[in-house]
Amino acid sequence: MAKISLGQAKRARKLWQKARKKFLRSFGSAVDEKGHVKSEDMLHEKIKEVFEMYDTDKNGTIELDEFRNAMIVTCKCIFLSKDDVRAMFQVADIDGDGKLEFGEFQKIVMSQILEAEQASQGLTGLCALL
Ligand SMILES: [Ca+2]
Numbered sequence: 798m799a800k801i802s803l804g805q806a807k808r809a810r811k812l813w814q815k816a817r818k819k820f821l822r823s824f825g826s827a828v829d830e831k832g833h834v835k836s837e838d839m840l841h842e843k844i845k846e847v848f849e850m851y852d853t854d855k856n857g858t859i860e861l862d863e864f865r866n867a868m869i870v871t872c873k874c875i876f877l878s879k880d881d882v883r884a885m886f887q888v889a890d891i892d893g894d895g896k897l898e899f900g901e902f903q904k905i906v907m908s909q910i911l912e913a914e915q916a917s918q919g920l921t922g923l924c925a926l927l
């Protein structure tokens with residue numbers, strides 16, 4: 798397991814929040830900014846597509862460098878430092894092996910969709926308590 802302190806996790810959550818709109822936009826019409834999923838099948842295809850796009854050396858996992866490059870492209874206009882990107886990567890890398898497997902990538906996408914949905918319903922405050 799990756800060792801992430803509560804402070805780091807909170808910071809990463811804020812960073813993801815900042816990047817969320819642009820990140821979700823890379824899934825095209827499969828999901829909108831408010832977290833409405835048009836079609837689960839389409840979303841699954843899109844997640845695969847984006848994962849393969851991020852995995853530039855095609856070894857089946859997204860390494861930190863690949864993630865950083867992808868974030869620079871995806872989240873342009875949002876300032877993210879090296880540490881910021883690392884923090885975002887660490888919360889996504891659930892087993893802490895320094896690589897994002899497809900399942901981990903899928904999870905972070907899903908959690909961003911859920912957060913977008915909750916934010917659009919004004920439940921952000923409530924979620925922060927959970
Ligand atoms: Ca890779």
Ligand SMILES: [Ca+2]
Nearest residue numbers: 892894896898
């Ligand atoms: Ca991993």
